[in-house]
Amino acid sequence: MVSGYAKHAIVTVGLIFFMAAPLCSADFDAREWGVLDLRDGEVGILGTLPPPSLKEHIVRAPVIYFSTRDQKPFSLTVRFPNGHPVEDFPQAVSTGASLVWNDVVFASVSQAGSATRETPACLRPLAGVLGQVGAAPLLVRGQTTRFLYYEGAVRLTPPLKAKWVGQRLRLTNISDQPIGPISVSTGYAFRFVRVDQGYASLARLDSGKSAVLGLSPSQDAAAFPNLRQMGFPNDEAEAFDVCWRAAVIEPLRQHPWARVFYRLSAPTCERVSSLEFDPPARQVTRALFVIQALPPRPRPIPGN
Numbered sequence: 001m002v003s004g005y006a007k008h009a010i011v012t013v014g015l016i017f018f019m020a021a022p023l024c025s026a027d028f029d030a031r032e033w034g035v036l037d038l039r040d041g042e043v044g045i046l047g048t049l050p051p052p053s054l055k056e057h058i059v060r061a062p063v064i065y066f067s068t069r070d071q072k073p074f075s076l077t078v079r080f081p082n083g084h085p086v087e088d089f090p091q092a093v094s095t096g097a098s099l100v101w102n103d104v105v106f107a108s109v110s111q112a113g114s115a116t117r118e119t120p121a122c123l124r125p126l127a128g129v130l131g132q133v134g135a136a137p138l139l140v141r142g143q144t145t146r147f148l149y150y151e152g153a154v155r156l157t158p159p160l161k162a163k164w165v166g167q168r169l170r171l172t173n174i175s176d177q178p179i180g181p182i183s184v185s186t187g188y189a190f191r192f193v194r195v196d197q198g199y200a201s202l203a204r205l206d207s208g209k210s211a212v213l214g215l216s217p218s219q220d221a222a223a224f225p226n227l228r229q230m231g232f233p234n235d236e237a238e239a240f241d242v243c244w245r246a247a248v249i250e251p252l253r254q255h256p257w258a259r260v261f262y263r264l265s266a267p268t269c270e271r272v273s274s275l276e277f278d279p280p281a282r283q284v285t286r287a288l289f290v291i292q293a294l295p296p297r298p299r300p301i302p303g304n
Contacts, residue, residue, distance in 0.1 A: 028068035033240050033287040063147045065135035065236055073103045077276040083154030089120055090140040099150055107139035129242050133235040154272055162294045172210040177265035180204035183222040186258035186297050230287055258294035
């Protein structure tokens, strides 16, 4: 059970998509994106949708897309160095701390067979959005899909520490990797009425460094992720934007918690979950983001 992981437990999810790429020795590229919702002292959630409550260990799905001109099969193993798998789609083989999809074939839609497994409930709200991208269709156990998807529970110490200094926010990178870009979005409720919202961003915070950010009332001050700038095709980036709004923007409007958003470094992604392709992919791009809860923002003192 996920609840068996105490502080720093994180539920992780991955969705994997594939698309048409130039022919090369590996013959396919893979691109993955996801959102990790990490609450201090609580079980975190990596996915595309927010949980119904802070205490329900429900995960939602990032994705892995593929590009190819080849029809040769491949296998993918997702390993959890500090955890275990929770969910997968289409169905994979679970082997303790890993998931394996064997003999995955790049296929045309006309090759689709009958579904071998119903879409998981956590994917249904966004299945249409995720499946409308131009990713290469895959044939997995007779079922055609535009992506591979997984969930897992892992341990990971949050790489960013935060502390309020009056109405300014001090961020400290306690990891061994740079973090960035970083976006801050805050607000607080007083007697069930939303009061004040503030935004800030930081391009990069190096390992062991701190920065103190002032907040702006303009949402333009928050630099939200742009997958297009990270090399993702437009349709994949648009699918992410839809899921990002569902996971971040709407919940923030309803519950103005203070949160910081940032992208995990490549080495940190490997500590969460590693992707091993056989044969190796020509290129693997991973964009895993964190939504980390901040300490409660202090109320401004009148006159200050």
